[in-house]
Amino acid sequence: MMQIDLSVQHVLKRFGDFTAVNDISFDVESGRFFSILGPSGCGKTTLLRMIAGLAELDSGRIEIRGKDMAGISPNRRPVNLIFQNLALFPMMDVGANIAFGLQRRGESKSGIREKVSAILDRVDLAGFESKRIDQLSGGQKQRVAIARCLVLEPAVLLLDEPLGALDLKLREQMKVELKKLQAKVGTTFVYITHDQSEALVMSDYVAVMNHGEFEQIDTPQNLYSRPQTPFVAQFVGDNNAWSGTIRNCEGTVGEIETDDGFHFRSELHQPLPVGAAVDLFLRPESMLIQPDPSLPDLNRFEVVVRSTLFDGANSRLLVHPVNAETELLVALPQTHQYDYIQKDDTIEIGWATPSGICFPK
Amino acid sequence: MRKKSIYSVILIVAFWAVGSGIVLAEELALLTWKGYAPVNLVEKFQKETGITVKVTYSNNEEMIAKLRATRGAGFDLAQPSQDRISSVQQQFKIYQPIDLSKIDSKQIIPSMLEAVKQNTMVDGKPHAVPFCWGTSGLVVNRKFAPNATDYSDLLNAFYNGRISYRLKRPTLIALAFAAGENPFAKYSNEKDYEELMNRIGTAMIAAKPFVKSYWTNGDALLESMRSGEVHLAMAWDGAGWKLHAEDPNIDFVAPRSGALGWIDTFAIPAKAKNVKAAYKWINFMLRPENAAAFTNAEKYGTASNGANQYLDASVRANFERCFPMRHIANIKWYPPVPAKLESIEGKTLDKVKAAQ
Amino acid sequence: MDKNGMHDRLRWGLLLFLTPVFLWLVLLIVLPQIDLLIMSFRVESGYGDSSWSLYNYRQFFEEPIYWLTFVRTAVYSVLVTFLTFVVALPVAFYITKVVHPRFQGFLTVLLLLPFWVSELVRVYGWMILLRESGVINHFLLRMGLLQQPVEMLYQDATMIMGLVYTSMLFMVVPLISALESLDNSLIEAAYDLGANMGSILYKIIIPHATPGIVSGSIVVFMLTLGNYLTPNLMGGKNSLWFTEQIYNQFIASFNWNQGSAFGFLLLFLSSVIVWLGLKLTRQNLRKVVQ
């Protein structure tokens, strides 16, 4: 059994009538990269600030390495927070920024100097001590902010959308670096973001948050392939959505009649009574283009191609069923196999029963 | 385009009319002491002559500084003390000679007119006529200081923390008299005068702990006497009598070594714009009933001949009570101050103020 | 058009634009001072005639009461500046960082309110409160906290309080604008990294607000040094302020030459003090004026 570095139990936070964080509980094991993923305004920062001690809880309990944090001020907690805007101190140079926390602990001058240069080495900024903050690039600032916290060897490092301000290319690069860094130092990371790809790429576990509550805590793979709620299904990855009604149910396989008149067989999340209204989700890559007629048990139907959305490995076809207006996205593998498909062509689409993700309304 | 320029011409004319309208209403710019231009007299004067009086309050030193800065412009009439005119006039030429033919001299007590004429004579021409007179002496709260009789009591530890006076030249002169000297006799000898002032300054510094405050503003002094914060002050007789009317315990006392007599005058600045109005105001203020109205309000003696019959009984009583014949004879009238003395006095006063 | 011609044109345009400014500076600010400057180097001998001399400046250094008064005035002004800063910083911090933004404007106006009346009225207000027969003594006696009224006026401490009160605004306003630009997350980050209130103040808030502190301090120092009314009325018998000495030279002693020499010495020495202050805090004026 691994040590629990951070344990959050029934935490609740209100701003007036508005509940920003609603009865959230989770544990993070030592050395994990734990992400909290949710849309803007869902309460991520508020939760993180409570863990750091910068905001008070209305109820609940936060433990760090088994110690209750109630009444312990932020400067005494073994956690450090990397702010959404990094909050580097512009009045100090890089070295002083990183030494700030160590000096507050009253460590010796030479010890501090050594630790600062070691941590700068770690984040690939060796020799940057005397640079001013405004001389750094975005990615370098990022790493200084991380170094400033890591040098204190916190039990848990909290990161509040630290990549938000970077451009796309740098963000992609930093994602990988951050993950590597975390693996190298082994510190427990709690990372919040509204960008699902960041969460999926880096994390060991991801909690999906919505309206102040956690919808699902799981590994990235499970979140993607087995979402537990419609919100998760829609928020994590792209999905095609139908609404429909159960016409027949055998175990966890149901026959669904969609509102635009299709009959599909799909895996159900749980057995449902006939006549129940459901939402059916289907990932673009679950849909096969012109499937081999010999493949059994496929839900097959004809669609008209509206356009091709080229995006490298992530290219799609935008289509609609022959006799309906519903827009669907279909993955388009870049293998030249489907180069013949033109706009306004009619093609056949098929998908297998286990690919359907179905929730009662 | 044409229309626009017509408008602007109209606008300019309008501004000019408004601006000159202020000038057209005849005005007298008067530089004087607080209380020397009572509102009712100013109104009466305006009714009689149509001239508005614009009053600026000041004191001797500031009057001289103001007129010196403008070389005698900005005011039509000033009211310096008679002893502060001749040397200032010699140095800075800030006044013009007074034309006695335009003064109704029958209205002025002859001996006083003559004295002022002599004392303000520069290049053979007089520069001022008298308006009022008064003395500096002690203002005493008899309840607490029944035995205060001379300026030397201003240095008396017995009145610890209840003494107030001005850090101005009259205080130095008064203390010199109280010390048995005659400072006026040393006016002509700078060296002796400086030595005397140093001696007085040393005595003042030694007695500084007993002082409550060096007053600068007449109203503030009246207030601290009224409230009982100050029991013994050096001030003008008029101030003492004003307080006496409110609280019989407080009164003016002519000091044993002599009250210091001053005469405030009318003098016309060198670049006065409205000289005619200045003469009108002088003659108006010295008319017996007007002069009496002033004295009844401010309690200072008047230079007006025949004002006596209009004076209130209480005002006459003030003079009779505080100035029996022997005190009148003992009044030390200020002679004209030669140049340079002010520097010596100023340094002494600075030293006193700076001493801790 | 070639680049040079363009450059020339720009220069002429700038010159044309600056001429009125320059004229204004010369005519209204420099010229009157020149008259005084000349006066300060002359001494009058007797009636009317005068000659060139350094006598007026020598007087300042040779006569202890003059330079001692200046030293006293300068030391007190520095003290007032420091106290004003100590009082103003929490006020500015409270207004910018603690109070709800809705009340910020209101509080700032409240702070401005005393300055709607003249300094004279404000000082008289203090005098009414503090004098021996004043309001505060009255209440203290009434409540039995005092047996005898005490004179609270006419003391250096009272005078300093009055000067601090008068200067507050000139310190609070630059501090507010300096602190407004301070990102709250910097304070929180420092707190999170283990800083306590003291080190947040010294390491984050004061360094960030330094330009505001310096400009506020210069203004307060200069205003205090040049104040006449407050030291005179509230300080009472011991409070010789250097400005009063200048006033005395001009008004009481009629010695304009000495007075203008003192005036220039005040200007020069206070500039030296400000310069020293800037050097000591390693600030430069250009940064502060921004």
Ligand SMILES: Nc1ncnc2c1ncn2[C@@H]1O[C@H](COP(=O)(O)OP(=O)(O)OP(=O)(O)O)[C@@H](O)[C@H]1O
């Ligand atoms: N101090 C506060 N007072 C009132 N409401 C607040 C306060 N702080 C946050 N909120 C509200 O709480 C909700 C959650 O805010 P929070 O900052 O935690 O969102 P977030 O998930 O971090 O969003 P983002 O991704 O945009 O940073 C928001 O609706 C916000 O308006």
Ligand SMILES: [Mg+2]
């Ligand atoms: Mg946030």
